Amino acid sequence: xxxxxxxxxxxxxxxxxxxxxxxxxxxxxxxxxxxxxxxxxxxxxxxxxxx
Amino acid sequence: xxxxxxxxxxxxxxxxxxxxxxxxxxxxxxxxxxxxxxxxxxxxxxxxxxxxxxxxxxxxxxxxxxxxxxxxxxxxxxxxxxxxxxxxxxxxxxxxxxxxxxxxxxxxxxxxxxxxxxxxxxxxxxxxxxxxxxxxxxxxxxxxxxxxxxxxxxxxxxxxxxxxxxxxxxxxxxxxxxxxxxxxxxxxxxxxxxxxxxxxxxxxxxxxxxxxxxxxxxxxxxxxxxxxxxxxxxxxxxxxxxxxxxxxxxxxxxxxxxxxxxxxxxxxxxxxxxxxxxxxxxxxxxxxxxxxxxxxxxxxxxxxxxxxxxxxxxxxxxxxxxxxxxxxxxxxxxxxxxxxxxxxxxxxxxxxxxxxxxxxxxxxxxxxxxxxxxxxxxxxxxxxxxxxxxxxxxxxxxxxxxxxxxxxxxxxxxxxxxxxxxxxxxxxxxxxxxxxxxxxxxxxxxxxxxxxxxxxxxxxxxxxxxxxxxxxxxxxxxxxxxxxxxxxxxxxxxxxxxxxxxxxxxxxxxxxxxxx
Numbered sequence: 063x064x065x066x067x068x069x070x071x072x073x074x075x076x077x078x079x080x081x082x083x084x085x086x087x088x089x090x091x092x093x094x095x096x097x098x099x100x101x102x103x104x105x106x107x108x109x110x111x112x113x
Numbered sequence: 114x115x116x117x118x119x120x121x122x123x124x125x126x127x128x129x130x131x132x133x134x135x136x137x138x139x140x141x142x143x144x145x146x147x148x149x150x151x152x153x154x155x156x157x158x159x160x161x162x163x164x165x166x167x168x169x170x171x172x173x174x175x176x177x178x179x180x181x182x183x184x185x186x187x188x189x190x191x192x193x194x195x196x197x198x199x200x201x202x203x204x205x206x207x208x209x210x211x212x213x214x215x216x217x218x219x220x221x222x223x224x225x226x227x228x229x230x231x232x233x234x235x236x237x238x239x240x241x242x243x244x245x246x247x248x249x250x251x252x253x254x255x256x257x258x259x260x261x262x263x264x265x266x267x268x269x270x271x272x273x274x275x276x277x278x279x280x281x282x283x284x285x286x287x288x289x290x291x292x293x294x295x296x297x298x299x300x301x302x303x304x305x306x307x308x309x310x311x312x313x314x315x316x317x318x319x320x321x322x323x324x325x326x327x328x329x330x331x332x333x334x335x336x337x338x339x340x341x342x343x344x345x346x347x348x349x350x351x352x353x354x355x356x357x358x359x360x361x362x363x364x365x366x367x368x369x370x371x372x373x374x375x376x377x378x379x380x381x382x383x384x385x386x387x388x389x390x391x392x393x394x395x396x397x398x399x400x401x402x403x404x405x406x407x408x409x410x411x412x413x414x415x416x417x418x419x420x421x422x423x424x425x426x427x428x429x430x431x432x433x434x435x436x437x438x439x440x441x442x443x444x445x446x447x448x449x450x451x452x453x454x455x456x457x458x459x460x461x462x463x464x465x466x467x468x469x470x471x472x473x474x475x476x477x478x479x480x481x482x483x484x485x486x487x488x489x490x491x492x493x494x495x496x497x498x499x500x501x502x503x504x505x506x507x508x509x510x511x512x513x514x515x516x517x518x519x520x521x522x523x524x525x526x527x528x529x530x531x532x533x534x535x536x537x538x539x540x541x542x543x544x545x546x547x548x549x550x551x552x553x554x555x556x557x558x559x560x561x562x563x564x565x566x567x568x569x570x571x572x573x574x575x576x577x578x579x580x581x582x583x584x585x586x587x588x589x590x591x592x593x594x595x596x597x598x599x600x601x602x603x604x605x606x607x608x609x610x611x612x613x614x615x616x617x618x619x620x621x622x623x624x625x626x627x628x629x
Binding site for chain 2: 065066068069072075076079080082083084087088089090092093095096099100102103104106107
């Protein structure tokens with residue numbers, strides 16, 4: 063389940079990072095997009111419950 | 114300051130290696146840590162702003178989309194073929210082909226496993242072929258080790274060429290220019306892996322006996338790999354040479370004495386004839402070759418998807434050039450549409466013949482999601498990390514450090530870098546993405562041919578992925594019992610290291626002879 067949700071987050075990260083960084087080149091929006099991916103990474107670093 | 118910049122540049126790679134090797138995390142967890150470390154280093158020491166970091170990470174995801182579309186489609190076609198009984202039918206026909214344990218060992222662990230790598234990858238050759246080796250009378254450890262080294266020649270062009278696509282994208286080398294010379298460089302690893310299988314299966318006596326057979330098969334397989342790359346058919350450049358080698362060994366082995374172990378298991382009649390079993394991959398081959406016809410290529414030339422990226426600069430002045438269409442996904446030229454069309458045609462033809470199993474698509478879809486989700490998350494984060502390292506200027510700093518080694522030493526070391534990346538991540542594609550930018554900058558800093566270094570990277574990655582611990586784990590879990598991964602690794606790794614040393618010397622010789 064954790065992996066499937068992660069995959070979903072990764073998929074929606076592409077438009078978020080692209081629009082904020084490459085397309086609009088907006089520093090504030092880019093920061094939020096990076097925080098979004100950071101949250102995913104920190105979540106992946108937490109141990110899984112069934113371990 | 115220089116030492117700090119070097120340490121920060123190497124930290125993401127160390128985080129990835131440490132996560133996998135020391136903490137024994139799964140690849141996606143280690144990749145998450147590596148991306149965080151890369152972003153922290155890029156922002157604090159390298160002067161990369163949020164726009165540059167977001168853009169570089171988006172580039173990583175563009176690249177992931179291109180590579181993972183191949184992977185998802187290839188896994189889907191394979192799981193569909195396996196569900197329909199095609200894989201089982203092909204495997205049984207091979208087991209029936211020869212009673213000579215040496216020829217059968219080469220056929221299974223070297224050529225058929227190469228074919229399996231061509232169509233599936235991700236440890237599937239080990240999972241499918243190692244049990245067949247045991248049925249053919251070899252010990253479990255020997256069986257797994259033989260398949261691990263035996264299929265490693267097929268990894269770069271395997272999984273429909275995903276590793277080959279990855280190395281092109283991260284180094285900027287043109288596939289049409291890289292493919293043919295890379296295929297020629299692969300003849301030595303093909304030959305070496307064949308002899309390695311003979312050595313594992315039958316010792317030095319086996320090597321002496323197999324030498325002419327392996328030499329002839331390697332020549333045929335290498336020549337076909339080269340010809341396919343000249344035709345632009347890289348995605349089938351492991352599958353078809355693996356099939357040709359299997360056919361050659363099958364013809365050679367037909368007249369040899371009967372092995373009772375092999376004969377006993379063949380009493381079960383396969384569900385499909387060989388022709389029908391091979392149909393999904395026969396169609397794929399046909400479509401791949403049709404896609405190279407100039408008229409078809411030209412007609413579909415404009416149908417593609419790609420995002421454009423702007424030129425950006427760090428606060429310290431490191432410039433990233435603009436990319437008008439980064440990692441384009443073409444309707445004709447990308448393997449995914451061909452894989453899916455093969456699946457549709459297989460459905461129509463099997464249904465017409467009454468061979469279709471209801472619910473096969475749904476089962477294949479579920480198996481594909483189960484098998485590919487973790488890999489996709491891991492690859493996405495790893496590629497994002499690699500692009501942050503590249504676009505922030507960290508890879509350039511690492512390349513400057515590599516310059517200290519000197520050109521000749523670096524040429525021999527380059528395939529070992531590929532091996533290291535693949536050994537740690539279990540994937541030639543990941544290794545190419547992780548170390549491709551470093552190899553690119555190093556080749557520029559040392560005035561070496563980027564083409565040669567890109568080839569060295571993926572050649573080393575191919576062998577490294579074959580002997581990586583995850584393959585030993587897959588083999589041990591499939592065969593079960595008392596098989597220890599450590600014992601398998603001790604058996605397989607020396608062949609991998611020797612093979613990569615030979616590749617390093619081959620690359621050095623090619624470079625000294627003036628080929629660029």
